[in-house]
Amino acid sequence: MNNLQWNTPQQLRSLLCEVVSWDSRTHTEGERQFPLKLKQKLLENDYFLKHPDYLSLHEADAGRSLVTALYKHPNATDTIVLISHFDTVQTEEYGDLEHLAFHPEQLTKELFNRSKDLKQEARVDLESGNYLFGRGTMDMKMGLVLHMSMIEKAIAQNWPINLILVTVPDEEVNSSGMRAAVKVLVSLRNQFSISYKLFLNGEPSFTQKPGDENYYIYSGTIGKIMPAALFYGKETHVGEPLAGITANYIASFLTQSMEWNSVFCESDRGESTPLPVSLQQKDLKLQYSTQTPYRAVALYNVFLMKRTAQDIMNLFEQVALEAAKKCNEAYKTICAREQIQPIGEVRVMRYQELLSYAEKKLGKNQVEKILNEVLTNDEWDEREKSLRAADHLLIRCNELAPAIILLFAPPYYPAVNSSDDPLIEETVQLVTDSASKEFGMQVNQIHYFNGLCDLSYVNYQDESDGWTTFEQNTPTWGAVYNIPFQEMSELQTPVLNIGPFGKDAHQSTERVSIESAFVQTPMLIERVIKSLFASKVAK
Missing domain, CATH: 3.40.630.10 (Zn peptidases)
Incomplete structure (x- = not known):
């Protein structure tokens, strides 16, 4: 001794x-x-x-x-x-x-x-x-x-x-x-x-x-996972507000639906996860102008006990669809009151759907080039890169707007x-x-x-192979951010x-x-x- x-x-x-x-x-x-x-x-x-x-x-x-x-x-x-x-x-x-x-x-x-x-x-x-x-x-x-x-x-x-x-x-x-x-x-x-x-x-x-x-x-x-969203509306001049729809307006419906939503709360052995909250919400305008903000993003914090990434994306999508429905109804009511023709209905898409659409429209090589520009930008962290990747694709596919694009941003625990x-x-x-x-x-x-x-x-356990949902809907996956799910599942030790x-x-x-x-x-x-x-x- x-x-x-x-x-x-x-x-x-x-x-x-x-x-x-x-x-x-x-x-x-x-x-x-x-x-x-x-x-x-x-x-x-x-x-x-x-x-x-x-x-x-x-x-x-x-x-x-x-x-x-x-x-x-x-x-x-x-x-x-x-x-x-x-x-x-x-x-x-x-x-x-x-x-x-x-x-x-x-x-x-x-x-x-x-x-x-x-x-x-x-x-x-x-x-x-x-x-x-x-x-x-x-x-x-x-x-x-x-x-x-x-x-x-x-x-x-x-x-x-x-x-x-x-x-x-x-x-x-x-x-x-x-x-x-x-x-x-x-x-x-x-x-x-x-x-x-x-x-x-x-x-x-x-x-x-x-x-x-x-x-x-x-x-x-x-556990912790971060569902995120890109909101894409239609730009206009503030003097003609109903010639477009602001991303902030669309975002307000989803954020209010996500904040403190008990559907994401889990309980096990007398312990419960904290309720979800928004960690960030902002528009993507680079400077002040009288053009309305037509692109915005948000990050939401969700804690886990038993659920997988697949479970959370399914829940997130349900909440987003309901939020979009409320947004569309409220927007149509305003347009009717002002006797304005709506510019369209807000749709909900997962990132993997946006990516597939962009590849068909632009070609895989062009999409790869677009994403590489985002993912190699040293001024942005992993979260910003995730949001910007979706943004850069949707800018080139803006016929899909108005839309809410659902994705995951790192980290995932x-x-x-x-x-x-x-x-x-x-x-x-x-x-x-x-x-x-x-x-x-x-x-x-x-x-x-x-x-x-x-x-x-x-000691990762996921019999449903739910990690594929995370991989498919995380824009930074494979380039900036990785989780070794396969090796984690090999370490089956308490x-x-x-x-x-x-x-x-x-x-x-x-x-x-x-x-x-x-x-x-x-x-x-x-x-x-x-x-x-x-x-x-x-x-």
Whole structure:
């Protein structure tokens, strides 16, 4: 035990502060450099010098890499995959303390001088001395640190099981890191002839409401999908408003129908998805003029539990058809009142229908050229490219207008749940009993992690082949955005999330519980890992 460097509470605290100090905000140079620093840190263990092929960097995207570190017991095939992400959100909200955001010890000390500026709950936690503040302390570099500790201990004590540490970039935006990691995990499984028994994520235990001090573990994660729409009307001068129809008018009917619509709400095991809301709505005019806006777009956020992309598109289409019907009726009433001939009825089309129509009209080569211009525009992100792709096609097929084009925009996080898996049921009971016995602490199980999580990309189950609907209606698919559905479906292994208790992720008061991070959670994770090989050792 003396040769362990990441074992005691103080050692873990020092390691956390070092890892947090490696600034790795999403889409920064720090995020690109982080894997190199982590690899050097792991190479301090002679095991990886002796087995260099066990420690690797793998390309994700945009110059970013994910890291895998394998502990391989010579006689074991059973393998636990330890999953984390190392990117963090930005830090502007720290104000004049931003330079300390990645230095937990200094930041926590400085906050004492400004405690009166903190909200009450954060001030109480600060003054208790039980929390360490800083960007990434909670979300989620402590999870990575705990996994590093487990790898080190497995090596030192020759645990008769295999562990793979997987830590990825870009969880906070598009999860490109985890989507790339899926193929890596399939490759590692085949290369080393191992068998995955558990995907163990290290996201922190999030509060369910302000003041919540309960500790949670998660046997699944909620899903998220983003239905989107392009609205195309008919332009006119504001002096002749009824010579056209504004896209904003059309959009208002669908957005009102989507916002808080309970038809998209799912419930399972006493838990429910939040209601859908609009995340963005705008017209596509580039500057002010007295021409009416005839093209507009909207993004809608929908959470998932059991439904697939196909299910959501079918529901979205039903809602859109009803919204278009209401729009047409209201528009015709206005035209009759003003004694104006309507310009037409608003139709509803899926993107795949628009694409097929455009290819027949323009030819596949021309459509490919149009889409390539959009998808290679570096000024637009994945969502904007999705909307603009539909827009550029419909501009050239405007005889279809007025219309609502339905599509998907990235990201897509499938829901995953392992609550009924016997291994998970046993493991949850083990964690509950251990926490109660060792710390007098109550552990609460949540079936769906209430924040987005990289576990969405393993253990994918969709017997209806519903992912094809996503592929066919996502304009960026295959060029800018991909999800390895086939490989995900090969990773049929239960999931569990056990991480440290913390508060205020993505806020300037982000903090992690010292007792939970450095004492309680390490013991619980070690107990879980050992339970998976204890019975075999006993035999």
